[in-house]
Amino acid sequence: GENVEQHPSTLSVQEGDSAVIKCTYSDSASNYFPWYKQELGKRPQLIIDIRSNVGEKKDQRIAVTLNKTAKHFSLHITETQPEDSAVYFCAASIFSGYSTLTFGKGTMLLVSP
């Protein structure tokens, strides 16, 4: 089955800096890669996703890049703010009408004012 590795496990940055979180996946058939943000005690919420037919997607301060050959994808957050502090999970799946998400172990991002 699919295996997703995520690094780093914790990331501390100063407000205004950029943050990068990296994930690798094992199943070359995976074609859908969402990123979820989970604040303490709350539900995971989708912040951005990418499909295998594109290499990059951007939404304001958040961007995701995908390298299918190397089987890795990354989340980039620019101009970080304290409210970006949370645990971020990457996931991979084979989408076929529905998707069974395999999650990475998560990255705790701490943004200091």
Next chain:
Amino acid sequence: EPEVTQTPSHQVTQMGQEVILRCVPISNHLYFYWYRQILGQKVEFLVSFYNNEISEKSEIFDDQFSVERPDGSNFTLKIRSTKLEDSAMYFCASSEARDTLSYEQYFGPGTRLTVT
């Protein structure tokens, strides 16, 4: 914006007891999922459900687990005889039909299950 809801928010049960966790998916969604998250660990897939049957299940989803859509709105996860290691946050999620531009799974707020 529509949301997935779950009840109860916290369930405490004794080892060996049966528990039923309840979820109300978003009304026009057709795919339903259960995930669990042991404290401090990653979210793990349990089962997906479509058209009143299981689409896929993980190794975690053994004979102690079952799912049901008893009516047009609820989606339940039953654990027949709970074990200490079943203590976790259980998330329900739902997603739209196959022919859609959105692949997003919407997560509920979770039920924290504590087995003593």
